Amino acid sequence: MPDAPDHPIAYTALRPGTPVQTSEGYRFATVQAVLVDEKVSVFDGVVVETSEGTRFVDADHIGSIYSTYVCTTLSAQQAAHLPLPDGSNLVDIKPTRSMADRLGRMFGRGKR
Template identity: 40%
Template sequence: MTGDEDPAISYKVLRRGTPVRTADGQVLGRVRRVHEAARENIFDGIDVDTKEGVRFVDAPEVARITERQVTVTFALAHADDHVQDRGSPMARRLRNAGTVRRARRAGRELRDRWDRR
């Protein structure tokens, strides 16, 4: 059975780690978390672990959910247009850690120059 022949399942039973594939069959990543609007009891989207970090795929972009995989409506080449960065603030801070260190160093050097004038 291929992913297209598997029966569809509810987002409520979708498991973490399920592969997420694009419309052209490429692997986008794996399911990290399922979001739902609890009051309305509707599917809101999924967080996907990708090589670039955690990305959010909105519900209208999810074409099919099966036990073996989740299929999205866009091709891998257009993934950046359809997904949103959902990395933690700490992950973003660590990604820019080198830049922060350089900026602090430059600030100290400017302050020292100002004091020596």
């Protein structure tokens, strides 16, 4: 049986540590945080950790989000010149591990 293909996921399911790649498939970073503009509840982009430090990938440059990686529309050259994150009106979204974890925390059972 062949390996299961990567499945597209919503940005809310994206986990820290997920690899991020250019449009050519070159891995250049890992996800550090997903950002949402809380004023309008819209996906704003992804903060990534690169070999040069923390950088920001705008939502306009996110091509596809899969269960095992994020594919950007950036070239390797563009990826090398990403800006620093600016989180003035942004909220860091840290997806929970599972619905059971979320419900457990809601009802006071998530304390470990």
